Amino acid sequence: MRVDLFDFDLPDDNIALRPANPRDSARLLVVKPDAETILSDQIVRDLPSFLKSGDALVFNDTKVIPAQLEGVRSREGAPDLAVSATLHMRMAPDSWKAFAKPGKRLKIGDRIRFGHSGEACALGTLDAVLEDKGEGGEVTLRFDLSGPALDEAIMAVGHIPLPPYIAAKRPEDERDSQDYQTIYAREEGAVAAPTAGLHFTPELFAALDAAGIERHFVTLHVGAGTFLPVKADDTTEHKMHSEIGYVSPETAYALNAVKASGGRIICVGTTSLRLLESAASKDGALHAWSGATDIFITPGYRFRTVDVLMTNFHLPRSTLFMLVSAFAGYETMKSAYAHAIACGYRFYSYGDSSLLFRKSDP
Template identity: 70%
Template sequence: MRVDLFDFALPAERIALRPAEPRDAARLLVVDGDGLADRGVRDLPELLEPGDVLVFNDTRVIPAQLVGTRQRGDARVAIEATLHMRAGEDRWLAFLKPGRRVAAGDRLVFGEGGNACLLGALEATVAEKREGGEALLVFDLSGPVLDEAIAAVGHVPLPPYIAARRAEDARDRDDYQTVYAREEGAVAAPTAGLHFTPALFERLAARGVVCVFVTLHVGAGTFLPVKADDTADHRMHAERGQVSAEAAAAINAARAAGRRVVSVGTTSLRLLESAAAEDGTLAAWSGATDIFIVPGYRFRVVDGLMTNFHLPRSTLFMLVSAFSGRERMLAAYRHAIAAGYRFYSYGDASLLWRAAPA
């Protein structure tokens, strides 16, 4: 499909630079076959039925943005690396900036003069140079020691549309993390989950809504623009995830009983659709997925999707267009812009119900 079919104009003032306070005070636009309804995230329990299943991504964001230098002989060049997928105990795939100044075999030094570890700075070798500024970095440290060093010198990798307008600060360490984050490894937050609070979880439980947790480590590829003119020519970067046997059983039981499965975020949805069998059933699953969902995709598991508002021409706006219909989503976004909804990672949310197959 043509990428320009998913374009729309978004005023810059609609981009949220901070989250709502408290988190569940955000607005919620409900999109279904009956039209649009302006609600709030706190209304979510009454919008669901007892026995419905909410599926959350419990990945935890790490400070994956590293600033340092490329060292080649006596020559030094400032370099920035955004880790996006772990490839081993001592190695990560990363996007480098400026990528053209780095070659295989170069040494990179991060956190010079800091407290990365007892040995001093955090160092890595560029093992492979790939397309689009991507590289495979092999660090001198490994395992938990490497994780501690990254945590010591790394920065929260704020989305480009926020980072371009303000610097990361101490608030982001908490704001850009869900209250239920558990499994470390994400470079970007599963942002629909940022709206949930302990009080909202209590009200969902009182309503009889079942909460299930899966893990997909969101990579920096989620922020990459679609440069191709046609969706068929765009390559998604892989992300690693896991569905436990317990989560699979809970979702299968809900579907068998005719209850709805609602993904909190596009990451949970992509993981479930990657793990599902053709008939929509799930089993324990782990691995990497690069699933790219565009209109025409047949959804196998998910009935509803709670998600934030996405960038024009992005893979995520293509996904919600596949889920609820392109024209319906374009109309919903026009309404959201006119009504003052806040967009992107720190913005408001929407609750989408799946469109009937054409």
């Protein structure tokens, strides 16, 4: 499909720079493609009223790490060069793939010292060698530290990589270390938060429990590729960046039991959905799964296991707007986004949310 079909105009005033407070007071646009009333304006804390006992919510429990590193490249015979690197996928105990700027000026074999003004961090210097270069500024960095020692050094010198549409308007601050993390985050490794989950509070969890809604967790470490625009003219020409995920045997078994008893699977976030669709066989059965997924969902995709999706409002021309268009219907989502913009919904990571019911297959 043509990528420009997924374009739309979004006023700057609709882009959220801070989350709602409390988190579950954000607005919720409910979209039911096959119902008489397709769109309805609600609040996130109303979520239990749209679900039923025996349904299951699936959350991504990945935890955002301070994956934005600033450093200095040193190369014999060349002046020092300031380098910014966003880690996005761990390849080995001492190696990460990253998006680096200025990528074109870096060469294989360059040494980069990360930290405060390139100085040693509390655990020693955080040095890396540029081991490989890919397209679009992607590089592979092999660090002098490895395993837990590298993790601690990254925690010491890195900072939270706010999405570019927020970072361009204000700097990261102390509030973001709390705001840009779900209350149930536990598996470290994400570069970006699974933002639909940012709306949940202990009070909302208690209300869902009281309504008999099950709660299950999977892990998909969201990569920096989620921020990248689609530059191709056609969706067939776009390459997705892989992300590492994990579905436990216990979770797969529990979700299969939910489906067998007539319950629905509600994914909180596109990351949870992409992981479950990767772990499902064609008949919809879920299996224990681990590895890298680069699943790219566009209109025409036949969903295997997910019934309902809770997700924030996404970028124009993004793979995620393509995904929601595949899930609830292209025309429905164009109308839903037009309604959201006109009604002042807040977009992107810190914005409002939507609850999408899957459009029936033709």
